[in-house]
Amino acid sequence: MIKINSLQFVSASVLAVAVGASAVAEDWSDVFAWRDIRSDVASQFNEAGGERTPAHFRASAALDLALFSAANAVEERYTPYFDDLPEASGDPDLAAHFAAAALLQRLYGSSADDAIEARLNAVSEGHSEAAVMAAHQIADAVVDRVMIQAGATTGEVPPYRPFTTAGRWVPTELPYFRGGLNVQPWLMEASTDLRPDGPPALDSQAWADNFNEVMTLGARDSEIRTPEQSAEARFWVSKDWEPLVMQLAERRELDMLDTARVMALMSLATSDAGLATGEAKDHFQFWRPLTAIRNADLDGRDDTEIEAGWMPLLNTPRHPEYPCAHCSYGAAVSAVLSATFTLEDGETVDVYAEDAPDLVEAIADLDAFSLRMSMSRLYGGVHYRFSNEDAEAIGRAAADLALERFGQEVESD
Secondary structure, eight states: OOOOBTTBOOOHHHHTSOSSOOSSOOSHHHHHHHHHHHHHHHHHHHHTTOOOOHHHHTHHHHHHHHHHHHHHHHHOOBOOSOTTOOOOOSOHHHHHHHHHHHHHHHHHGGGGHHHHHHHHHHHHTTOOHHHHHHHHHHHHHHHHHHHHHHHOBOSOOOOOOOOOOTTOOOOOOOOSSGGGTTBOOSSSSSTTTTOOOOSOOTTSHHHHHHHHHHHHHSBTTOSSSOHHHHHHHHHTSSOOSHHHHHHHHHHHTOOHHHHHHHHHHHHHHHHHHHHHHHHHHHHHOOOOHHHHHHTGGGSOOSSSOOOTTOOBSSOOOSSOOSSOHHHHHHHHHHHHHHHHOOOOTTOOEEEEETTEEEEEEEEOOTTTHHHHHHHHHHHTTSOOHHHHHHHHHHHHHHHHHHHHHSOOBOOOO
């Protein structure tokens, strides 16, 4: 039996196994096995009423970073995220497994015990006591640093106050994006680092052009939006990026470290892109097309006509419009994937609709598919084109920070 209790990771029964190679194949799938375990134990933790901290909300990125950092500390194949890790030796994959186990135990306590015990019993088979102890030591050092970074905050976010005048009713449903605006970024120095210049002035022609475009193209009863564009709007509402990496990692036969690297780059880039986008939304508080079109008499223009009953194709999200969160996430993922994989001629990767598993889109361009996600928000009537474009710039910048900060291949002497 394997126990996770402070430094007590492995029992005598495992340490007594003969020295030799691991009996478990260490490849790309091990990264996703740990992500599945994290999802399961998080559900158990939440159902049991566990108290969530900022680190819990960033647990997926923390797990990816722990897997990468532990394996890379041993192998030293890529530039590290943490510069102060102790020297490590042994088996890089085993170090990654122990780091994942330690992280989940610290986050979820007893909710993680059974899953961790089963997994570590499997991956430790065939390793010597010395190898297990070496893996444990670097894992502990890695998780110390990951937990500090994942849980770091920058102070309280002021409560949201609905805008109104004295005595006048306004909707009281609170926006849902503000809860994580006080976390310390993974890559940026501050959440304001990637803040865009802002939406166009209401007295500009750019505003009028964008207003009229979304009014006509994004309306529920639009006469110019094609059936294909309507399908795009609905298809891209919610996407899981994990299957993209899984397909490419399997085809390229990536090992555990390379797979963990891609996932860590993507997780940290999307996390910071989301933080920068949320900060900008909170800062600019720009009105959604639904609000602007139903109140077009307030912008002082003759070329933006009011349509009091206008409705978008998609439901309007419950937070400010500018910039587009979908678009920043999509651009960050696209930038990381295009920097780490090259599709062969005729090769595609499949994107699945979460709410309709039978719907599949084959993507043949890793660098450009994020444009489809951005345009879908315009077709859906929930974002202006300028909001999409500025958000894409945020996502690409966050990906650049990730690629520059860590994960670059180290040149051998």
